Amino acid sequence: MTVIMGAQELSEFLGREFPQVAGDFAIEEVGDRRIRVRLVVGERHLRPGGTVSGPSIFALADVAIYLALLAMIGPEALAVTTNCAIDFMRKPAANTDLIAECRLLKLGRVLAIGDVLIYSDGAPEPVARASLTYSIPPK
Amino acid sequence: MTVIMGAQELSEFLGREFPQVAGDFAIEEVGDRRIRVRLVVGERHLRPGGTVSGPSIFALADVAIYLALLAMIGPEALAVTTNCAIDFMRKPAANTDLIAECRLLKLGRVLAIGDVLIYSDGAPEPVARASLTYSIPPK
Amino acid sequence: MTVIMGAQELSEFLGREFPQVAGDFAIEEVGDRRIRVRLVVGERHLRPGGTVSGPSIFALADVAIYLALLAMIGPEALAVTTNCAIDFMRKPAANTDLIAECRLLKLGRVLAIGDVLIYSDGAPEPVARASLTYSIPPK
Amino acid sequence: MTVIMGAQELSEFLGREFPQVAGDFAIEEVGDRRIRVRLVVGERHLRPGGTVSGPSIFALADVAIYLALLAMIGPEALAVTTNCAIDFMRKPAANTDLIAECRLLKLGRVLAIGDVLIYSDGAPEPVARASLTYSIPPK
Numbered sequence: 001m002t003v004i005m006g007a008q009e010l011s012e013f014l015g016r017e018f019p020q021v022a023g024d025f026a027i028e029e030v031g032d033r034r035i036r037v038r039l040v041v042g043e044r045h046l047r048p049g050g051t052v053s054g055p056s057i058f059a060l061a062d063v064a065i066y067l068a069l070l071a072m073i074g075p076e077a078l079a080v081t082t083n084c085a086i087d088f089m090r091k092p093a094a095n096t097d098l099i100a101e102c103r104l105l106k107l108g109r110v111l112a113i114g115d116v117l118i119y120s121d122g123a124p125e126p127v128a129r130a131s132l133t134y135s136i137p138p139k
Numbered sequence: 140m141t142v143i144m145g146a147q148e149l150s151e152f153l154g155r156e157f158p159q160v161a162g163d164f165a166i167e168e169v170g171d172r173r174i175r176v177r178l179v180v181g182e183r184h185l186r187p188g189g190t191v192s193g194p195s196i197f198a199l200a201d202v203a204i205y206l207a208l209l210a211m212i213g214p215e216a217l218a219v220t221t222n223c224a225i226d227f228m229r230k231p232a233a234n235t236d237l238i239a240e241c242r243l244l245k246l247g248r249v250l251a252i253g254d255v256l257i258y259s260d261g262a263p264e265p266v267a268r269a270s271l272t273y274s275i276p277p278k
Numbered sequence: 279m280t281v282i283m284g285a286q287e288l289s290e291f292l293g294r295e296f297p298q299v300a301g302d303f304a305i306e307e308v309g310d311r312r313i314r315v316r317l318v319v320g321e322r323h324l325r326p327g328g329t330v331s332g333p334s335i336f337a338l339a340d341v342a343i344y345l346a347l348l349a350m351i352g353p354e355a356l357a358v359t360t361n362c363a364i365d366f367m368r369k370p371a372a373n374t375d376l377i378a379e380c381r382l383l384k385l386g387r388v389l390a391i392g393d394v395l396i397y398s399d400g401a402p403e404p405v406a407r408a409s410l411t412y413s414i415p416p417k
Numbered sequence: 418m419t420v421i422m423g424a425q426e427l428s429e430f431l432g433r434e435f436p437q438v439a440g441d442f443a444i445e446e447v448g449d450r451r452i453r454v455r456l457v458v459g460e461r462h463l464r465p466g467g468t469v470s471g472p473s474i475f476a477l478a479d480v481a482i483y484l485a486l487l488a489m490i491g492p493e494a495l496a497v498t499t500n501c502a503i504d505f506m507r508k509p510a511a512n513t514d515l516i517a518e519c520r521l522l523k524l525g526r527v528l529a530i531g532d533v534l535i536y537s538d539g540a541p542e543p544v545a546r547a548s549l550t551y552s553i554p555p556k
Contacts, residue, residue: 017187048156054220055198062193081193082389083361083411085224085502087530087548089523105534105546106506110388111360111413113504115532115546117522129522129532129548131504133361133411135389221528222500222550224363226391226409228384244395244407245367249527250499250552252365254393254407256383268383268393270365270407272500272550274528295465326434332479332498337472359471363502 001032001107005071013070014063017077025063033104035068038121041097050094057098057118058086061130064100065114069134072107078137079112086130093120098127110136140171140246144210152209153202156216164202172243174207177260180236189233196237196257197225200269203239204253208273211246217276218251225269232259237266249275279310279385283349291348292341295355303341311382313346316399319375328372330405335376335396336364339408342378343392347412350385356415357390364408371398376405388414418449418524422488430487431480434494442480450521452485455538458514467511469544474515474535475503478547481517482531486551489524495554496529503547510537515544527553 005013007027015022024045028036037060039045045056062081069079092098102116115131144152146166154161163184165177176199178184184195201220208218231237241255254270283291285305293300302323304316315338317323323334340359347357370376380394393409422430424444432439441462445453454477456462462473479498486496509515519533532548 020183020186021192044159047159053160053198054201054223055194058197058223059192059194080230081227083224083226084193084197085222085363085548087222087522087550088220089530091219105504105543113506113546126522129530131502131546131548133504224409224502226383226411228391244365244404252367252407265383268391268409270363270409272365298461298464299470322437325437331438331476332501333472333476336475336501337470340471358508359505361502361504362471362475363500365500366498369497 001072003030003032003071004074006030010067010070013075014067021059027067030071033068033072033107035064035071035102037064037067037100037102039098041095052092052098054088057088057128058084060098060100060118061086061116061128062132064102064116065132065134068102068104068114069107069112072104073136076136079134081132082135083133084130086128088128090125090127092127093123097121112136140211142169142171142210143213145169149206149209152214153206160198164199166206169210172207172211172246174203174210174241176203176206176239176241178237180234191231191237193227196227196267197223199237199239199257200225200255200267201271203241203255204271204273207241207243207253208246208251211243212275215275218273220271221274222272223269225267227267229264229266231266232262236260251275279350281308281310281349282352284308288345288348291353292345299337303338305345308349311346311350311385313342313349313380315342315345315378315380317376317378319373324373330370330376332366335366335406336362338376338378338396339364339394339406340410342380342394343410343412346380346382346392347385347390350382351414354414357412359410360413361411362408364406366406368403368405370405371401375399390414418489420447420449420488421491423447427484427487430492431484438476442477444484447488450485450489450524452481452488452519454481454484454517454519456515456517458512469509469515471505474505474545475501477515477517477535478503478533478545479549481519481533482549482551485519485521485531486524486529489521490553493553496551498549499552500550501547503545505545507542507544509544510540514538529553
């Protein structure tokens with residue numbers, strides 16, 4: 001399938017539609033139903049000990065699949081998450097960015113499903129795994 | 140079963156261990172394997188349009204079950220979320236607190252499982268549903 | 279909301295559309311977005327030791343929410359499960375029927391979401407918890 | 418990591434411990450934290466129209482991750498599923514075996530987590546995706 005929004009366009013879209021959080025995320029690579037997104041870790045993402053919080057990991061998973069979807073269908077600000085299953089598997093490295101490796105498994109007319117592995121930058125084993133469903137509004 | 144930490148003690152624990160987020164949450168009622176927790180919605184929880192963000196809803200579900208667990212087993216800062224399944228069912232009301240109604244379904248030696256319904260304050264139908272597993276460290 | 283198929287009609291529907299499994303399930307009570315369904319445990323549902331198998335527990339959760347949905351929207355054989363999150367919390371009692379207590383949490387135009395607690399008949403604590411999403415085909 | 422049970426030993430274990438279902442599954446390939454398992458589809462797995470049922474897909478996901486775990490830790494009949502999140506994404510091909518491609522994402526002391534993609538044999542797009550947690554009993 002053809003990618004219709006690249007990293008630059010996705011990044012601009014995020015900055016325009018979600019200005020509160022756009023600075024947290026850097027889009028590293030976009031491909032056919034695949035994306036890699038970085039959480040640029042700052043003070044507000046951390047728990048005592050310097051570990052990235054669960055809600056920040058969730059936010060990364062959510063935005064990564066949203067962007068993977070937009071890359072394929074274009075700017076649909078109204079696509080909404082309907083479901084997420086997430087496993088927290090390892091403690092993230094302290095004060096380290098997270099990397100989400102995401103793929104779309106289904107891109108239907110009304111539902112899209114993707115999964116994502118999340119790594120502390122540079123670490124070989126994932127800290128979390130998530131799968132999410134997005135509902136796509138009718139045109 | 141006996142509640143061993145009440146609303147006041149849970150609130151102090153949260154303030155001490157998680158000072159970054161403690162102000163977001165108000166513990167409204169604690170019972171036997173049950174708790175009601177309020178997300179005091181502020182600017183940082185909102186998306187454009189005034190809707191509470193997905194990560195903020197996740198954070199409320201997560202903290203509510205954590206506190207329901209601590210109420211029964213005492214202050215275990217090290218209990219960690221291992222898994223969450225969450226359904227986003229309705230758009231939250233704009234600029235309105237969220238209320239989590241939580242119950243523990245299992246309180247084992249190593250795992251605890253709870254579920255939670257989340258409402259916009261005053262609304263009859265839930266905006267989200269979540270179930271979470273916590274891993275309890277050995278004493 | 280009004281129940282438009284009662285226990286008798288749901289049971290006939292199940293026998294007609296899913297003859298392979300209809301005999302496994304007894305519909306005990308139907309209400310507004312609520313249903314109670316019994317898994318009549320037989321040899322084929324058991325694992326060594328007489329415990330009901332995971333797939334049989336899944337099947338009960340799935341059929342219970344499907345029937346809760348049909349009770350409200352009428353006979354839609356084509357509604358399909360899109361998602362299930364299930365927690366296995368306790369070992370079921372040996373050679374004992376299972377009871378599913380189910381409620382619909384959302385009944386939208388295209389998606390329905392329900393959750394269910396599953397008990398060994400007569401036991402106070404649930405053996406499993408599940409939440410499922412059904413996709414409803416356009417008329 | 419070293420595989421300590423190969424396809425032959427896993428198959429014998431399944432036949433010995435789970436004789437009711439062992440004939441349903443063929444272990445096609447075992448590797449380091451990876452396994453491929455076939456559901457040999459028979460009449461009892463089908464719904465009207467020849468489609469493999471949801472509980473049969475669940476059963477395949479469950480057994481595949483169980484076997485991937487045993488391949489790494491040895492014969493632990495008592496490891497139990499504590500959690501499963503499953504997405505049903507496409508209708509399986511009629512009267513066609515299913516193939517589960519499974520990997521272990523975490524192999525801890527007390528918990529193991531794996532995910533699996535399930536395909537109709539020969540089809541390029543998965544019919545389902547699942548992630549499961551297994552609890553490993555203390556030795």
